[in-house]
Amino acid sequence: MRFKSKVVLVTGGSRGIGTALVRRFVEEGARVYFTYLSSKAQAAEVVRLTGKPHQIFALACDVRKKKDVQKIVDEILEKESSLDILINNAGIIRDGLFLTMSDEDWSDVMETNLGGVYHFCKAVSKQMVTQGGGKIINISSVIAELGSCGQVNYAASKGAINAFTRSLAAELASKKVTVNALAPGMVNTRMSSAARAAFGDKIKDRIPLGDFAEPEEIASVVAFLASEDARYITGQIIAVDGGLSLLCRR
Amino acid sequence: MQNYNPEIVKNVKVIISQALKVDESKVTPHSSLVKDLGAESIDFLDIVFRLEKTFKIKIPKGELFPEKLLTDARFVKEGKIMPAGLEELQKKIPDADWAEFLKNPTIANLGDIFTVGMIVDYLSEKLAPANK
Ligand SMILES: NC(=O)c1ccc[n+]([C@@H]2O[C@H](COP(=O)([O-])OP(=O)(O)OC[C@H]3O[C@@H](n4cnc5c(N)ncnc54)[C@H](OP(=O)(O)O)[C@@H]3O)[C@@H](O)[C@H]2O)c1
Numbered sequence: 001m002r003f004k005s006k007v008v009l010v011t012g013g014s015r016g017i018g019t020a021l022v023r024r025f026v027e028e029g030a031r032v033y034f035t036y037l038s039s040k041a042q043a044a045e046v047v048r049l050t051g052k053p054h055q056i057f058a059l060a061c062d063v064r065k066k067k068d069v070q071k072i073v074d075e076i077l078e079k080e081s082s083l084d085i086l087i088n089n090a091g092i093i094r095d096g097l098f099l100t101m102s103d104e105d106w107s108d109v110m111e112t113n114l115g116g117v118y119h120f121c122k123a124v125s126k127q128m129v130t131q132g133g134g135k136i137i138n139i140s141s142v143i144a145e146l147g148s149c150g151q152v153n154y155a156a157s158k159g160a161i162n163a164f165t166r167s168l169a170a171e172l173a174s175k176k177v178t179v180n181a182l183a184p185g186m187v188n189t190r191m192s193s194a195a196r197a198a199f200g201d202k203i204k205d206r207i208p209l210g211d212f213a214e215p216e217e218i219a220s221v222v223a224f225l226a227s228e229d230a231r232y233i234t235g236q237i238i239a240v241d242g243g244l245s246l247l248c249r250r
Numbered sequence: 251m252q253n254y255n256p257e258i259v260k261n262v263k264v265i266i267s268q269a270l271k272v273d274e275s276k277v278t279p280h281s282s283l284v285k286d287l288g289a290e291s292i293d294f295l296d297i298v299f300r301l302e303k304t305f306k307i308k309i310p311k312g313e314l315f316p317e318k319l320l321t322d323a324r325f326v327k328e329g330k331i332m333p334a335g336l337e338e339l340q341k342k343i344p345d346a347d348w349a350e351f352l353k354n355p356t357i358a359n360l361g362d363i364f365t366v367g368m369i370v371d372y373l374s375e376k377l378a379p380a381n382k
Contacts, residue, residue, distance in 0.1 A: 129295065171292060175292060175296060
C-alpha cells in the first residue's frame with residue numbers, strides 16, 4: 001500500500017498502458033482519477049473491474065483542450081486537498097511517411113502528445129508547488145531517441161516531451177516536485193497492434209530481451225518512479241524497452 | 251509593519267516560512283527574501299500562489315514582484331537597471347531600502363529589496379476596504 005491516501009491523475013486510462021497504471025495505483029491504495037477521450041463504456045468497465053468504485057473516477061477530457069484540462073483539475077481539487085501524482089500517458093500515433101504526411105496528422109500528434117503534457121503540467125504544477133511536492137511522470141517512447149520510418153510526427157512529439165521533462169524538472173526541483181519520463185519500447189496494446197501484426201517477428205529480433213512488454217510491466221516502473229523509493233530521481237528519461245535502444249545504437 | 255493588521259502579519263509570516271522552509275522566527279519585517287531567507291525565483295511564485303489562496307485575492311502578474319520589468323530593454327541594460335527602470339521600481343515599491351540598492355543597482359541585487367515588510371505593505375493596501 002505504497003500510495004495510501006495519495007491522489008493520482010492518469011491521462012488516457014481507458015485502454016492499454018493507462019488502464020494498467022490505473023489498476024496498479026488503485027491496488028496500492030491511491031485515489032485515482034483517470035481521463036479518456038471517447039471510450040466511455042470502456043472507462044466504466046475499467047472502474048467496475050477494480051471493484052473499488054469509491055477509489056477510482058473516470059472523467060471525459062480531451063487533453064488537447066486547455067479549458068477542459070483546467071476544468072478537470074479544478075474539479076479534482078474541489079474534492080481533494082492535494083494532487084500528488086500526475087501521469088501524462090494519453091497519446092496517439094498517426095504513422096505515415098513524411099513526404100505524404102498531412103498537416104492534420106502532424107498537428108493531431110503534436111497537440112495530443114506534447115500539448116496534453118503541457119496543459120496538464122501547467123494545470124497541476126501550481127498546486128504541487130504550493131502543497132510542497134509532487135511527482136510528474138510523462139510517458140514518452142524509445143522512438144524519441146531513435147530514428148523510425150513513418151514516425152516523424154510521433155518521434156518529434158516524444159523527443160519534445162523528453163526535453164520538456166528535463167527542463168521542468170530543473171525548474172521545480174527546489175519545490176520537491178520531481179518530473180521524469182518513461183520511454184517504453186514495444187508494448188502489447190492497441191496502439192502497437194498494427195506494427196506488431198506487420199513486423200512483429202522482425203521487431204522481436206531486434207529486442208535483446210526477445211519479447212514485447214506487457215502494460216503491467218510499464219506500470220510497475222511508473223509506480224516505482226511515483227514512490228518515495230525514487231525520491232532522488234528527477235529529470236530522467238527511463239527506458240523500459242527490453243534493451244531495444246541499446247541494440248539500435250550499435 | 252507593526253502598524254498593520256496583526257492577522258495579515260501572522261499569515262504572511264506563516265506563508266513565507268512554509269514557502270522558503272525557514273523558521274518563522276527568522277521572518278521579520280526587514281528580512282530580505284533573497285539575502286536573508288534564501289529565496290530563488292520560483293519561490294516568488296510560490297509566495298504569490300500562497301498569498302492568493304490564503305487571502306482569497308488575485309495578484310496580477312508583476313504586481314507584487316515586478317519581474318516583467320527586468321526583461322524590458324528600456325529599463326535594463328547588461329544586467330544594470332537604468333534610471334527609467336529605477337523610477338518605475340521606486341513607484342511600485344516605495345518603501346524599500348533604496349539607498350543601499352542604489353549603490354549597485356543590478357538585477358542580481360534586486361532580490362535584496364524585496365522584504366517581508368514589502369509584502370505586508372502590499373497586502374494592507376490591497377485589502378483596504380476602499381480598494382476592494
Ligand atoms: N504501445 C506501445 O508500444 C507504446 C510504446 C511506447 C510508448 N507508448 C506510449 O504509451 C502511452 C499509452 O499508449 P497505449 O499503447 O496504452 O495507447 P492506447 O492503447 O492507444 O491508449 C491511448 C489512450 O489515450 C487516450 N487518448 C488518446 N487521445 C486522447 C485525447 N486527445 N484526449 C484524451 N485521451 C486521449 C485514449 O482514450 P480513448 O480510449 O477514449 O480513445 C486511450 O485511453 C502513449 O503515450 C504512447 O505513446 C506506447
